[in-house]
Amino acid sequence: MSGHLSVIGLGPGAPEQIPPQASVALAEADALYGYGPYLNRVPARPGQTRHASDNREEGVRAAAALRHAAQGGRVAIVSGGDPGVFAMAASVCEEIEAGPDEWRRFDVKIVPGITAMLAVAARAGAPLGHDFCAISLSDNLKPWELILKRLDAAAEAGFVTALYNPVSQARPWQLVTALMRIAERLPATTPVIYGRAVGRSEESIRVTTLAEATSIEADMATLVIVGSAETRVIAREGRETLVYTPRAAKVMA
């Protein structure tokens, strides 16, 4: 029997934000691999085995799933959000490239999901309405100097920037340092959005400015979107503000 590997994005947290294609792929799998809290979001199915692992063990988890599929298993690996955004799909590709030939001989399907950046943006308005980029502030897999270089380049080029992994337990200062760096290049009034646990019961969205942003707490469940010089906030009586970036760029960054 030929094996199969699906790499599935579960979206930001709400069950209705799991794409139907992902639900079908989950139902078809005989074995699920993933970080424990993500596996817990998948409805149980009798006969389906679960292989939970620690969040940091992405390469080990991908290799275990590939070995299982190479033995003929119908295997799925789950990620939060989209599996291709700072998540398992790239780990799986790395392991296939470095691994034995038999890991290239079965179907691998990457099933897209709603990434945190899109879920937070939708809750706040349309901050990603013009050019944007995404930067992970985690320096587990790249040097901090490179992160600073990319923050500078993004702010100078006029991109709206989504900051993934804003705070790590080992480095609680990363987000504040990053925001201060961006503030050297953008106006203090630039809108900043903090989206925490979007799509889950404890969800919160907060809109602030670059000058105020450094005093706001963030954790690993937070995504921060820093606007560009074009990004605007519409106040509405009795309603949440709408943050948006107009479709046309007028300011020369």
Ligand code: SAH
């Ligand atoms: N593959 C995931 C991202 C993994 S990196 C995706 O596409 O969304 C993990 C980071 O994503 C977190 O530190 C946080 O910055 C962000 N994130 C994930 N889920 C989130 C949610 N529900 N609300 C806000 N941010 C979230």
